[in-house]
Amino acid sequence: MNNNNPIFVKNLLKMILKKYYIYVALCLAVYSCAPRQEINYMKDIENIALDNSVKNSRSTLQPGDQLIITVSAKDLDVVKPFNQNYSSTSTVAQYSSPSGNSQFQPIPSTGPTYIVDTDSNINFPQIGLVNTKNENVESFRGKLFELVSNYVKNPIIDVKLVNFKVSVLGEVAKPGTYVIPDGNATLLQALGMAGDLTAFGLRNNILIVRNVDGKFTQQRIDITSAQFFNSPYYYLRQNDMIYVQPNTIREKTSRIDPNTGLYISVASVVASIALGVLALTRN
Incomplete structure (x- = not known):
């Protein structure tokens, strides 16, 4: 031929x-034939009755938590024994870097530092072991107030949880691990720190994995509905892992x-x- x-x-x-x-x-079909995804948040918020008891929940203290506790009063000499192990040059990493690469930027935070041990105790000066199990920051502050009041009149107790961190992974702009300075954050705040979901993230199937006292639980959240405000996962807890699943377009x-x-x-x-x-x- x-x-x-x-x-x-x-x-x-x-x-x-x-x-x-x-x-x-065929290449064009991959992009054009995938179903459109719902991207509106809390579209039914006006029709949802919010449960205040859930909204007011707080994360309980866990082994490994790092607490800065200071005791003050009118007579500072009286409370000196309760402020041992204090280093004015100490710093604690409190916030993830803006790039979201899980590298923490130290922000000065001074005061006596205590680590919750595996039995949920801290060793507090003059008092000894104080148990933190089932306590959040607020309730533990009240517990210390009662204990210190046996020695000091009208003490002022300040408790800060300085290593509260959550991980945000998947279809977000800046995946990484973030430290929450005040130990109190909601799911939306964590997603905001991670730069919000990308256009490819499923907003109705966000996975939260939680470890409480060594037991793992999981929950899927739909943020297109305001109903998630009433979920016990509305407020995040120490070491929560948030995973935003990709939609079919990203998978293809x-x-x-x-x-x-x-x-x-x-x-x-x-x-x-x-x-x-x-x-x-x-x-």
Whole structure:
């Protein structure tokens, strides 16, 4: 067979063009045929009755928590024994870097520092072991007030949880681990620190994994409905992990060869050459 035959060349070029158009059509189908996703948050908030008891919940203290506790009163000399182990040069990492790469930026935070041990105790000066189990920051402050009041009249107790952290992963702008300075954050606040969901994140199927006293639980949250305000997962707890699942568009594009753009460019060049040759053969 003579490969220089105009009819043979013409048929060959038609076959190349046909494959090229099919390939481009398949690539476009991946992006255009996926279902649209709901991106509105709390669209039914006016129709949801909010439960204040859930909204007012707080995370309980857990082993490994780092507490800065200071005791003050009118006579500072009286409370000195309760402020031992104090270092004026100490700093505590309180906030994740803006890039969301899980590297913490130290912010000065001074005061006597205590680590909750595996039995949920801290060793407090003059008092000894104080148990934190089932206590949150507010209730533990009240507990210390009662104990210190046996020695000091009208003491002022300040308790800060300075290593409260959550991880936000998946389809968010800045995934990473974030430390909450005051130990109190909601799901929306954590997503805000992570730069909000991308356009590919499922807003009706956000997974929260929680570890309480060594037991893992999980819950899926739909933030397109304000009903999640009444969930016990509305307020985050220490070491919560938030995962935003990708939608079908992201899943499909992740399966496409990363060199797809290069292939399309090469195919475009080949098609242009083929059209030029086809035009010459007709002449």
